[in-house]
Amino acid sequence: DIQLTQSPSFLSxxxxxxxxxxxxxxxxxxxxxxxxxxxxxxxxxxxxxAASTLQSGVPSRFSGSGSGTEFTLTIxxxxxxxxxxxxxxxxxxxxxxxxxxxxxEIK
Amino acid sequence: EVQLVxxxxxxxxxxxxxxxxxxxxxxxxxxxxxxxxxxAPGKGLEWVSSISSDSNYIYYAxxxxxxxxxxxxxxxxxxxxxxxxxxxxxxxxxxxxMSRPVTGPYDYWGQGTLVTVSS
Numbered sequence: 001d002i003q004l005t006q007s008p009s010f011l012s013x014x015x016x017x018x019x020x021x022x023x024x025x026x027x028x029x030x031x032x033x034x035x036x037x038x039x040x041x042x043x044x045x046x047x048x049x050a051a052s053t054l055q056s057g058v059p060s061r062f063s064g065s066g067s068g069t070e071f072t073l074t075i076x077x078x079x080x081x082x083x084x085x086x087x088x089x090x091x092x093x094x095x096x097x098x099x100x101x102x103x104x105e106i107k
Numbered sequence: 108e109v110q111l112v113x114x115x116x117x118x119x120x121x122x123x124x125x126x127x128x129x130x131x132x133x134x135x136x137x138x139x140x141x142x143x144x145x146x147a148p149g150k151g152l153e154w155v156s157s158i159s160s161d162s163n164y165i166y167y168a169x170x171x172x173x174x175x176x177x178x179x180x181x182x183x184x185x186x187x188x189x190x191x192x193x194x195x196x197x198x199x200x201x202x203x204x205m206s207r208p209v210t211g212p213y214d215y216w217g218q219g220t221l222v223t224v225s226s
Binding site for chain 1: 154218
């Protein structure tokens with residue numbers, strides 16, 4: 001089974017900052033990685049798939065990169081609505097797996 | 108507009124059973140893989156199960172194998188999750204999601220239904 005490890009688990013930042021979240025896979029998953037955003041009490045929302053493809057309607061301040069075992073989600077110029085929890089998910093193998101999440105909080 | 112609406116959650120005693128349903132609309136249901144993902148209170152996302160568009164391929168997380176059964180009815184645009192031998196650790200919000208076949212991400216999610224396993 002593939003394990004995904006996100007770092008950091010918690011991140012404190014200010015509006016306007018640039019932040020980067022890393023997701024490492026226990027084995028290679030090519031580019032079959034997605035990123036989701038979740039706000040309290042809401043369902044997750046797809047942000048990025050295929051490691052770097054922005055989902056329709058997602059602001060361009062979000063970007064993803066990586067392949068193989070190391071991936072990053074970058075948010076430039078943080079907006080108030082970006083403070084949420086972010087999850088990566090691998091779609092290369094079953095069982096599917098998610099990272100443990102990164103909670104992005106306002107500093 | 109894509110809609111996924113889960114139902115069937117509630118309070119059940121340990122060892123009990125529950126059947127979740129997900130009503131889909133706004134897309135060609137029979138063309139998509141459907142999935143269940145759960146989230147325990149205050150915890151992260153956990154993949155539960157996936158079923159291919161034609162029901163020929165079904166996958167489960169190890170901790171649910173033998174206890175949970177996923178199924179779908181393409182004529183009714185519906186997805187189901189039969190949960191048996193429920194444990195306290197199955198307490199979670201269960202989300203229905205859709206994805207393009209094979210390696211598609213989870214494009215849309217339902218609002219979730221809460222399952223509470225407690226005596």
